[in-house]
Amino acid sequence: DIVTLPIGVTLDPGGIGKGIAADILANMALEQGALGILVEIGGDVRIGGTPPDGSQWRIDIEDPFVESQSIARVNLVDGAVATSSTLKRTWDNDGRTANHLIDVHTGQSMVSDVVTVSVIAVSAGIAEVIAKAGFTRHDFLTWAPTLGAAAFVVYREGSTAQTINWKDYS
Template identity: 40%
Template sequence: MGAEHVEAGFAVMGSTGHLLVAGRPELVAHARLRLEELESLWSRFRADSELCRLNASPPGRWVPLSRPTVALVRQAVRAWEVTGGLFDPTVLPALESAGYSRSFAELAEGVPYADDPGPAPGCAGIEIEDDRVRLPPGVRLDLGGIGKGYAADLVAGELLASGAEGACVNLGGDVRTAGSRPGAGEWVVAVEDEAKPGTDLAWLALAEGAVATSTRLRRRWRRQGREMHHLIDPGNGAPAAGQVAVVAAEAHWAEALAKAALIAGPIDGRTLLEDQGVAGLLVTEEGTAHPAGPWERYVTWTPNSGGTWPVSAG
């Protein structure tokens, strides 16, 4: 018989969160509070968050930050370096130009276009030293996607350190599993087909690790009659297209690589994922799927497998 477990779903970080904790079910409440604390540090829609304080600081001034925030900025800069700038947390001006200047629930039609932001400035001038960060002139950060992945990683690790036998943290599609799944077998994660809501592209089984999906279809809005979304090509400030799912050891890394591969396109994106030693699936707007790395090693079900369509992600 598997360990006692409990699940909880709630709104957090601008998305739907889902927690599963095995072995110490009372830890769910603590984990939820921890996620809310991390959101209060990293939200760009809260004027008192550490991220907003960093972005509002005078250029060139050192800003003291908490350890989790410094670590997140460090990981974002690392992802920018490894992906050759395809993942870029400095696209905030382009997001604001596209209309994403307030929380997603508050976006409205009819806001005038801002000036073309042009290419993102990149992370080359960002300095990190101990518990403080310094941004160069013209650089402001958006840590939304990688922040969700990093929060999932942190909370999953903290749950196991507190005595849980297993944990699954899902923050808007960034999923981190750790420890033992309740019952027998591996953790099973469903990858939704964003072009067909309510259906899945595949089910993936992993002993421990993370799955992240990047797509333009999850966060969309209309602005002056034009459909907009939050995935910005840092090279030109324009929205990108497609869907990419990545399997990696950590959720923040899967998130960053998924976004970078989507920006790169199916061919160069597949090369990027394989160079980084991760598995992935890149889907074009036309629906053509391009597996990368050992993707098939994790797949336990697809729509072409035959049999009955799964009921839930388990």
Template identity: 35%
Template sequence: MTSGMFRPVRVALASVVLTLAVVALAGCSFGDEKEIWEIAGPVFGTEYHINVVLTGDEEELQTLSEGIEKELNKIDASMSTWKDDSELSMLNHRKDQSEWADISAPLAEVLATALRVSRLTDGAFDVTIGPVVNLWGFGPEARPDKVPDDGELAARLESTGYEKLEVRSDPPAIRASGPQYIDLSAIAKGYAVDAVGRFLEQAGVEAYLVEIGGEVRVNGRKPDGSAWRLAIEQPVSERRQINRVVALDQHSMATSGDYRNYYESNGRRYSHTIDPEDGQPINHNLASVTVITESAMLADALATGFNVMGYERAQALATRENIAAYFIVRGEDGFEVHNTPAFTSYLTQ
């Protein structure tokens, strides 16, 4: 990962896909008034964009940039399935997973949250689905020459199941009944967003926006006293378009949809989101779901689980559990939008 960079920004609206109005660093001077500064760089195969409200002290910005990069590098070294020497990859490659294996506290925290969401969603969110995700070509394995057949899917599904995992926090450790391949791609970015937010708060930054691959966490307000405005994207692949805007001065937001990461074969589109029940890419009328919670890690996992469940089941669960969720559904005459009561207060006029 390369070093982060920083520049002043004037943010009217930050979308979940990060549409930011920026001012070039050249010709700008550091001053005493607080303004929004962006620190950005590559990570996890995507990019991070972090807005901090500061006076613009160059030394402070550089220290923050280096600290953010260090935090993200630690998480990548722990939770990546694309790095053979990561903590998670080495766990996945253990021959005997039935014995307790020591793991880091952050990895234990992520796995514990993943299992909690799995239970809540009746398995719609399942981090053990990695072998099936790889079979469909959305993981470290190469894209398949053909769509997997029923026999291949059945063989890989046989080894999955979140119920086979057991995680403890003190001391942090994991064990499994049978070999497991864990994929944290639907929750690790959210955890990273939270980790960077905690780092910024510990460094004395009171107002910020952290975004990694569309997962967002905000705290405090912009210099003019206004809340951070985030756009929920219209779920179309051919262009960038805003569906609705929310305003946050705290909390986190994550969106899961089937309109960006997919491929087509024989005229059919295959989403990267896999249903753990049958091993098939999701295929229903829910185009995207956005979740707001205090934790980006939890929002990330819930959005994925709700996306797998489909609108009717997810809406019922989110309403029952008082979870702020916003659904964009494909209808006969175009997109329909629905939200739970808990989401209403975040919507702008």
């Protein structure tokens, strides 16, 4: 199908576009005979098959407050990890810091006590979508596992929380 946009209208697939692209590339490589694949696009990671050392894939989750330092690590055989953050891709908007995440309730930049949400799911596209909900759903840590996802949340004051099934991957 062809989608036509009016003049002056643009389409930004955002995070879900990165996730879906990682899924497509990983699936293509596996279909072509790759024994193991790790695809990372803009922080979205899709893995499949066996890594070169024959173990599990180890993915570090970056500490949002200390660049180049890990706050958590996950071990996967197959699946994806996506992290969304209100601390990345920010700019000044009339003296207030704005970010690229939009609160669906207000239509404005996301304002939340949550600063990052990392989600493990079957695909990077799905992980991306679920991660966004972590900024607004008060029941997120019990809701995400009902979708087959695990999640790790970092709050503005530095504390962390995780879904009950996160430990299955750490």
